[in-house]
Amino acid sequence: MHDLVRDIRLVAFDLDGTLIDSVPDLAVAVDAALEDQGVAPVGEARVRDWVGNGSWRLVERALEAALERPADQGVLEACHARFLAHYHASPVERTRLYPGVREALEGLIAHGLSLVLITNKPQAFIAPILEHFALNDAFALCLGGDSLDEKKPHPAPLLHAAAHFGLSPEACLMVGDSRHDIEAGKRAGFRTLAVPYGYNHGESVTDSGPDAVVESLSELV
Known part of the structure; x- marks a missing residue:
């Protein structure tokens, strides 16, 4: 196992950009929502730089870019609702699991570690994605961006996960891409x-100073 994991008992994983490349499906849903509002689409390349702070902020960034000004609250709310509808209808058509992910998760479980998923994606989308990739049994706990009052970068979801398993933070590892x-x-x-x-x-x-960086999650095991 990777040196960083040797005395770890719980590993928390981010989802988008860490386990899955979900941007192709997110971008389709964003562009469809923009078009519903009569706004020009922004495209996948730009969406790729806006993912990570939850669906509301993603749609807000897209609207601001398309309109070249801050969006009115009502327009933003309507666009966000349409985004959720479009994404719910097709969350995994173009999404792919990154190489090494399945091997890493299976290997960590085999070594007796508890795995949790902590994402800023709305909770409702987690189960369909995990089921699509046959990973629904990999995680003992899944927290979405709307599961608690706070989401990453706030530490609350991570501390909640550690407390759920009765572990000190020192026995836990956070794995992510941002x-x-x-x-x-x-x-x-x-x-x-x-x-x-x-x-x-x-x-x-x-630049964020993580304790370690791996090119593939398979390096963990």
């Missing part, structure tokens, strides 16, 4: 590990 994951992990007292291939607003995740 500065929000690393910040949440540090604030919670978790060790932190980053992957460089995900979504981090065009920045290098190494």
Whole structure:
């Protein structure tokens, strides 16, 4: 096992950009929602830099970019509702599991570690995605961006997960692709590990100072 995991008892994983490349489906839903409002689509490349702070902020960024000004609250609410509807209708048609993910999860479970999923994606989308990839039994706990009062980079979801299993933060590891994951992990007292291939607003995740970086999650086992 990776040195960072040797005395760890719980591993928390981010979802989008860490386990799955979901941007193709997210971008289709964003563009469809914009078109419903009579606004020009923004395209997948731009959406890729906006993922990570939850669906509301994603739609807000897209609207602001398309309109070239802040969006009115009513328009934003309507666009967000349409985004959720479009994404709910097709959340995994183009989404792919990153290489090494399945091997990492299976290997960590085989070593007796508890796995949890902590994402800023709305809770309602988690189960369909995990079921599609036959990963619904991999995680002992799943927390979405609307599961608690706070979401990453706030440490609350991570501390909730540690407390759920009766573990100290020092026995836990946060794995993610963005500065929000690393910040949440540090604030919670978790060790932190980053992957460089995900979504981090065009920045290098190494700039956030994780304890370690791996090119593939398969390196964990």
